[in-house]
Amino acid sequence: MDIRQVANKNKYDLAASGYDVIAFLMSLGQAPRLYDEVAIKLDLPQGGTVVELGCGPASVVPSILKKYGESIEVIGIDFSSKMIDLANRKKAIHSWRNVRFECMDMYDFSPTEKVDSVVFCLALTAMPDYKRAIEKAVSILKPGGQLLIIDSIPLKSKWHHPISNAYIYLKSMVVGAKPDGAIVDFINERTAQVEEREMVLGVYTLIDARKR
Numbered sequence: 610m611d612i613r614q615v616a617n618k619n620k621y622d623l624a625a626s627g628y629d630v631i632a633f634l635m636s637l638g639q640a641p642r643l644y645d646e647v648a649i650k651l652d653l654p655q656g657g658t659v660v661e662l663g664c665g666p667a668s669v670v671p672s673i674l675k676k677y678g679e680s681i682e683v684i685g686i687d688f689s690s691k692m693i694d695l696a697n698r699k700k701a702i703h704s705w706r707n708v709r710f711e712c713m714d715m716y717d718f719s720p721t722e723k724v725d726s727v728v729f730c731l732a733l734t735a736m737p738d739y740k741r742a743i744e745k746a747v748s749i750l751k752p753g754g755q756l757l758i759i760d761s762i763p764l765k766s767k768w769h770h771p772i773s774n775a776y777i778y779l780k781s782m783v784v785g786a787k788p789d790g791a792i793v794d795f796i797n798e799r800t801a802q803v804e805e806r807e808m809v810l811g812v813y814t815l816i817d818a819r820k821r
């Protein structure tokens with residue numbers, strides 16, 4: 610793990626207990642809606658497996674389970690032990706039997722079989738190197754598997770984007786994220802059938818892509 614990664618991990622350990630409140634406030638109260646939209650877009654076969662990289666305290670898992678129940682497997686990966694403790698607490702409280710969390714650097718995660726979907730939920734721009742993170746996600750997907758990302762990515766096609774971009778950059782200074790408009794170009798280079806949808810007036814973008 611390089612020095613930026615260690616600093617990142619310590620930051621998330623410190624923020625873990627207040628994370629859900631911080632995410633709610635920073636998303637202008639839209640976090641629950643963002644999590645539901647991820648679950649709506651998730652496209653898993655019966656018995657399929659979704660891996661969430663940078664799962665935090667399992668914030669999106671309830672929305673995924675509301676849609677799929679126990680018909681799928683959910684694996685959450687996070688390198689913050691405090692985040693994983695919170696996620697495991699939720700798992701125990703709600704008796705999630707088809708969900709498991711692993712505390713590790715996502716770059717060390719190697720499933721025995723390739724998976725159907727990989728999700729980055731508000732996590733991609735939290736990582737210092739988005740290209741490396743996307744390459745890792747693609748490497749664990751089956752051919753045709755789904756890469757689903759929701760994050761704050763600066764946009765530039767509509768009149769209001771300078772305003773949403775200003776908020777994205779302000780928020781990134783508070784939470785230490787690295788927003789970069791080139792993320793979408795890179796996903797287009799590395800995957801197929803890319804669909805993008807802006808949400809919350811462009812503060813968030815939902816990207817649905819397939820491994821070639």
Ligand SMILES: C[S@@+](CC[C@H](N)C(=O)[O-])C[C@H]1O[C@@H](n2cnc3c(N)ncnc32)[C@H](O)[C@@H]1O
Pocket residue numbers: 614617618621622632662663664665666667668669686687688689692713714715716729730731732735736
């Ligand atoms: C902004 S939080 C997102 C949490 C959650 N997915 C959500 O939807 O709210 C980003 C998470 O990514 C994790 N993370 C960042 N880099 C990571 C890495 N290299 N490996 C594993 N987890 C990582 C952090 O510990 C943090 O919990």
